[in-house]
Amino acid sequence: MAKRLLVAYGLWALGGPLGLHHVYLGRDSHALLWMLTLGGFGAGWLWDFWHLPGWVATANRVRVPGDRAGTVPALSPLRLVGQVTVGMYFGLVAALGLPWVPALLAQPLAVGLGVQLVSSVGDQTAEAPSILATAFLASLLFQGRVLAVLLVSLAASLAAQRHRRYKPCGTPQPRLAARLYHLGLACLAFMAPLACRGLCGAAGVLGTLLAIPRAATELLLLPLHTVRLLAETLGFAGGSLPPEHGTGSEVSGWGQRQHRAYEVLGLPAGSSTEDVHRSYRELVKVWHPDHNRHRAKEAEQRFIELQEAYEELAGPRR
Numbered sequence: 001m002a003k004r005l006l007v008a009y010g011l012w013a014l015g016g017p018l019g020l021h022h023v024y025l026g027r028d029s030h031a032l033l034w035m036l037t038l039g040g041f042g043a044g045w046l047w048d049f050w051h052l053p054g055w056v057a058t059a060n061r062v063r064v065p066g067d068r069a070g071t072v073p074a075l076s077p078l079r080l081v082g083q084v085t086v087g088m089y090f091g092l093v094a095a096l097g098l099p100w101v102p103a104l105l106a107q108p109l110a111v112g113l114g115v116q117l118v119s120s121v122g123d124q125t126a127e128a129p130s131i132l133a134t135a136f137l138a139s140l141l142f143q144g145r146v147l148a149v150l151l152v153s154l155a156a157s158l159a160a161q162r163h164r165r166y167k168p169c170g171t172p173q174p175r176l177a178a179r180l181y182h183l184g185l186a187c188l189a190f191m192a193p194l195a196c197r198g199l200c201g202a203a204g205v206l207g208t209l210l211a212i213p214r215a216a217t218e219l220l221l222l223p224l225h226t227v228r229l230l231a232e233t234l235g236f237a238g239g240s241l242p243p244e245h246g247t248g249s250e251v252s253g254w255g256q257r258q259h260r261a262y263e264v265l266g267l268p269a270g271s272s273t274e275d276v277h278r279s280y281r282e283l284v285k286v287w288h289p290d291h292n293r294h295r296a297k298e299a300e301q302r303f304i305e306l307q308e309a310y311e312e313l314a315g316p317r318r
Helices: 004-019 021-023 028-041 043-048 052-059 079-098 104-117 128-141 148-162 176-220 222-234 253-265 274-289 291-316
Strands: 124-126 165-166
Touching: 004 028, 004 043, 004 052, 021 028, 021 176, 021 253, 028 043, 028 079, 028 104, 028 176, 043 128, 079 104, 079 148, 079 176, 104 124, 104 128, 104 148, 104 253, 124 148, 128 148, 176 222, 253 274, 253 291, 274 291
Parallel strands: none
Antiparallel strands: 124 165
């Protein structure tokens, strides 16, 4: 079906940054590049306005190139700049979206794919193996440098220019559904790591926002906690007599601590101060960590319990 210039300009105006006019004209590499860079960072989309008539004529076979087998395309400084820029862009996206992948693997692969994508725009292409091999080699040489991604992208772009060639003429184009499917997969592979990283960042921000009310509550209760801690330090808290209990009433927290302390020291409730001192001295010798190196963890726990029980029972009396 013949392509119409008016339709191409309409798609350029409505969805130019997404490369819709390139999809319409069968320029899938150019369309994918525009999708991933939003119209060549805006500047390429505006540049397309002047080239649409020629691309429509080429799509309608009005301008059919001659036999270019064995010829090498002319060196294009604009294409070289685009290769370096997009290679750096892909490398930075890989570093941001794939932090768990080693840099020696993710970055040169992303840079090489970006350079190869720019090399495939229009009627030209390049040898992908040569570009990727150069990118990996340059990444090994410049690893750790401040401008490593720039140097890797520049090396891969020079390799692409060295191995540039024309695409073969007369190659049948797949159906629109298959083309859109391949474009969608490529965009998904590019966007998925960034989306995952963005969701992780959003989850962290949400967790921080949810923690703000709790932190505010703790801040408001800080004076109360300070007074309670001061009272415990001075011996006022827990020093008063336990309240009287009625028949069947629950034991208070103070009474529970006293009962637990007697159990730890192996004494019946209400034992005298002398019994508390004697039992404490005997059990401390038995459970001292220096005497129980074969079961140090258990001895340390029992030693701490003895100290707490002794302070609970002997502290108020002192």
